[in-house]
Amino acid sequence: MDHTTAGNHKKQIYTPKKSWLGISDWIVDKIGVRPATWKPVLKVFKLIVAGSKYMNTPLFGPIYKRLMMFDPEEKRYSHGTIFNLNVDLSEQGESVVVPMDLVKDMLSKASFIASSNACICRDANNCSDYPKEVCCLFLSKSGKTVVEHRVGYEISLEDALARVDKAAELGLVGQALWVEVEQFIWGFSNQTMEHFVEMCFCCPCCCVAFNISKNASRDVKKRFRPSGWTSQVDGELCQGCENCIEPCPQVAITLSADSKAVINQDYCVGCGICKTHCEYDAIRVTQTRPMLGSVQEYFFEDGALALKI
Ligand code: SF4
Ligand code: SF4
Ligand code: SF4
Numbered sequence: 001m002d003h004t005t006a007g008n009h010k011k012q013i014y015t016p017k018k019s020w021l022g023i024s025d026w027i028v029d030k031i032g033v034r035p036a037t038w039k040p041v042l043k044v045f046k047l048i049v050a051g052s053k054y055m056n057t058p059l060f061g062p063i064y065k066r067l068m069m070f071d072p073e074e075k076r077y078s079h080g081t082i083f084n085l086n087v088d089l090s091e092q093g094e095s096v097v098v099p100m101d102l103v104k105d106m107l108s109k110a111s112f113i114a115s116s117n118a119c120i121c122r123d124a125n126n127c128s129d130y131p132k133e134v135c136c137l138f139l140s141k142s143g144k145t146v147v148e149h150r151v152g153y154e155i156s157l158e159d160a161l162a163r164v165d166k167a168a169e170l171g172l173v174g175q176a177l178w179v180e181v182e183q184f185i186w187g188f189s190n191q192t193m194e195h196f197v198e199m200c201f202c203c204p205c206c207c208v209a210f211n212i213s214k215n216a217s218r219d220v221k222k223r224f225r226p227s228g229w230t231s232q233v234d235g236e237l238c239q240g241c242e243n244c245i246e247p248c249p250q251v252a253i254t255l256s257a258d259s260k261a262v263i264n265q266d267y268c269v270g271c272g273i274c275k276t277h278c279e280y281d282a283i284r285v286t287q288t289r290p291m292l293g294s295v296q297e298y299f300f301e302d303g304a305l306a307l308k309i
Contacts, residue, residue: 027184032149032184032185032186032187033120033149033151033185033186033187034149034150034151034187035117035150035151038117038120038123038151041120041185042120042123042124043124045120045121045124045208046124046125048068048208048212049208049211049212049215051064052064052211052212052215052216053215055212055215055216055217055220056215056217061217065220067181068181068212069179069180069181070216070220070223078178078179078180078181078223079177079178079223079224079225079299080175080176080177080178080179080209080223080224080225081175081176081224081225081226081227081295081298081299082099082173082174082175082224082225082226082227082269082270082271083099083100083102083103083173083174083175083176083227083295084099084173084174084227084229084270084271084272084285085099085100085103085164085167085168085172085173085174085201086168086171086272086275086285087099087229087270087272087285087286087287088284088285088286090284096287097291099174099227099228099229099291100164100168100174102227102291102292102294102295103164103174103176103199103295104161104164105294105295106139106176106197106199106294106295106296107137107139107157107160107161107164107199108157108161110139110140110143110157110197111140112139112140112141112143112144112154113137113138113139113143113154113155113156113157113159113160114137114138114139114142114143114144114146114147114152114153114154114155115133115135115136115137115138115152115153115155115160115163116135116136116137116138116146116151116152116186117150117151117152117153118132118133118135119131119132119133119134119135119136119201119203119206120135120136120185120208121202121203121206121207121208122135122203122206124206124208125205125206127203127205127206129203129205130170130171130172130203130205130206131170134163134166134167134170134172134201135200135201136198136199136200136201137155137160137163137198137199137200137201138152138186138196138197138198138199139197139199140195140197141192141195142186142188142195142196142197142198145186145187145188145192145195146186146187149186149187151186151187163201164201167201170201171276172201172202172203173201173202173203173204173207173210173271173272173273174199174200174201174202175199175200175201175202175207175209175224176197176198176199176200176295176298176299177198177200177209178196178197178198178299179198179209180193182196182198183196199295204247204249204271204273204276204277209224209249210249210271210273211249213249213250214248214249214250214251221249221250221251221267222267224249224250224269225269225298226268226269226270226288226289227270227291227292227298228270228287228288228289228290228291228292229270229285229286229287229288230263230265230268230269230270230285230286230288231263231268231270231272231274231275231283231284231285231286232263232283232284232286233260233261233262233263233282233283234282234283234284235260237280237281237282238260238261238280238282239280239282240255240259240260240261241279241280242255242261243277243278243279244261244274244275244277244278244283245261247273247274247277248273248274249269249271249273250267250268250269250271251267252264252267252268252269253274261274261282261283263283265288270285270288272285
């Protein structure tokens with residue numbers, strides 16, 4: 001399917017904001033992350049997460065959203081889809097397409113694949129629970145850009161596909177992200193952001209996107225969406241321990257009057273983080289909506305972004 005005409009959306013290519021032209025490209029050229037600026041950027045990452053705790057305050061909230069390019073008026077921009085790599089197939093047919101299939105399909109279509117040198121979120125937090133080497137992958141032109149800036153290196157398709165399997169084994173969550181402010185991090189010029197294609201393998205502890213989402217106002221939270229899979233609780237198995245509630249990046253879980261976890265299906269993005277925190281095996285990530293045909297179609301449907309892979 002031609003992703004530029006997916007669904008009822010008209011073809012709409014990313015158009016850089018005029019007010020940012022010049023200024024943002026200057027910052028990208030002069031300051032954007034390079035090996036020499038990697039450490040200061042890690043500190044900025046931590047500040048971004050710390051700042052997100054105030055996103056709901058009347059004075060600082062709007063400023064933060066502007067800085068992070070999460071302006072509610074800019075509905076086309078900065079969003080992501082969750083491609084959980086560990087879904088439950090017990091209730092599904094044998095030939096079902098799973099999120100991992102779409103991730104691998106996207107990688108197979110790329111003309112060039114690069115891995116970032118390390119997971120910038122785990123590096124910033126000195127993560128000891130998950131490896132830094134299984135991290136963001138950038139495709140085609142975006143891959144070449146991170147390699148040129150020496151913050152990434154080329155990998156083969158075979159290696160990329162093996163990393164998807166490794167991420168699943170490690171319990172990392174796949175996220176396809178298009179976050180406009182990342183042009184400053186990875187060094188894309190404003191005009192080339194339509195080529196920005198990033199497939200991340202994220203941990204529940206350090207991921208900036210998950211942590212911002214956790215603190216965010218609902219208008220920002222809803223920029224992350226499920227790929228068609230969400231989590232449900234088996235009330236018979238749930239012991240009401242509450243371990244799943246705090247880690248949920250969407251703040252989608254509450255405890256019912258009879259002490260059973262309840263997941264709000266309007267908010268759940270199917271990341272499966274709650275499942276990994278449940279010692280009683282009471283949570284399943286199952287398909288609740290049909291999946292689209294490709295990762296690009298999610299970008300197109302959500303933000304009308306015809307990204308170029
Ligand atoms: S978005 Fe995910 S893979 Fe990318 S740097 Fe952050 S945690 Fe690592
Ligand atoms: S309820 Fe579970 S699967 Fe849904 S968003 Fe929260 S942690 Fe992720
Ligand atoms: S972690 Fe599991 S047992 Fe505990 S409240 Fe959540 S679903 Fe129930």
